[in-house]
Amino acid sequence: MSAIFPKWTNWLPLVLALVAALAGGAVTAGVAVYVTPKYYRVGYQPVQPVPFSHKVHAGQLGLDCRYCHSNVDKSWVANIPSASTCMNCHNQVLKDDPRLAIVRESATNNTPIPWVQIHIVPDYVYFNHSVHVNRGISCVECHGRVDQMDTVRQAKSLSMSFCLDCHRDPAAHIRPVDKVTDLGWQWDSDPAKAAKMQEINGTKFVHDWKVESLQSCSACHR
């Protein structure tokens, strides 16, 4: 009597289990890498209506962030400057440059410039810029080295876990308030020494400025 099942079927359960494990692992890895804002948000670099370079203005010319984003330390929203702010300099600097035509038109006719928003959190998240900036959390913590970007792109994921990483340990990110807009600032050029000073001063700032490590839902969601 011949066998109903050929001999190789003895391996079938093992092979199936192996394939299932590999496929499952691959799917898990794929989800972990791709279904997260670290993948689908970071690196977003839309084409803007005006080729404004933060690298030139904030980096080379050394303008303070607050010259243009003047409400960032007073309001929950970091405003896009009005065209009149641009015209403070560009009524003389590059005053006939075609790249600035939209800005000049906006300043004369009050028409909005259609900037494309890059950094955006869901509408149920209530992020307040002023409370962070006034307590020593630098722009660079969420926006990266904007002063080195010709065209701004999203550098950090701004996911909930990204927020919580800092909220659980503000001492690791806090810095002197007058260095908040100095994006390249470090405690020391030696990383080991800088880390040590961050640890000591961070704890001190958190205590002195009564910085709360807010982790309740209602801190951000209302």
Added chain:
Amino acid sequence: MRYAISILLIGAFIGGAVVGMLGLPGRISSQPPVEIYSDRYFPGMDRQPKLRPQKPFEFFANGVSSQLPPPGTVARSPGVATLSGVVHRFEDNPFNTGMVTGSTNFIDVNPMPMTQALLERGRQRFDIYCAPCHGRLGDGNGITKAIGDMPAVANLHDARIISMPDGEIFNTVTHGKGLMGAYGPIVPAEDRWAVIAYLRALQLSDLGTTNDLDASQQALLNHTP
């Protein structure tokens, strides 16, 4: 064994194709991010039908959410403590206009109580808003001078500006003058007064002589080790 190898090869091919199509995290893209938990599945959560500042909004004729206040709007905010009492932003007061109430005469002296904190605030705001053109020292050698496109920047140590009443400087900062733009819209009044207080300190630092030092400071200066 052959099967195992071919399964692994197919798997590697699919994996490679996925990475090739989607790229690695952090890749630059000008395409708007795909919202995984989007409005399609949970309408009105991520993007709610409410107004947010500086966004496109069809309801208004000019198509933006942030509207200018209608003429005659009264600003509601706490008053500011000045030397002549608490002043509100809607009042015709030297604090808001730089002019003596009911006239066009500029006030001579800063209405803010002079404190170290005010000067520090003034220094910070001066370095942000004024230094790009006038320079950190106020000598007119800002970055715009260095790039050579803005030749006529006032030197704030000019006798003309030293003898100018505080109110007139306030008026210039608020409304601009000549080629200088108006800073009233982006710098609140108390910050403008702080800047003027700091500017006076800057001018004094340039005008001062060793005779202004007191006896102990002079002794320190003349001390030869």
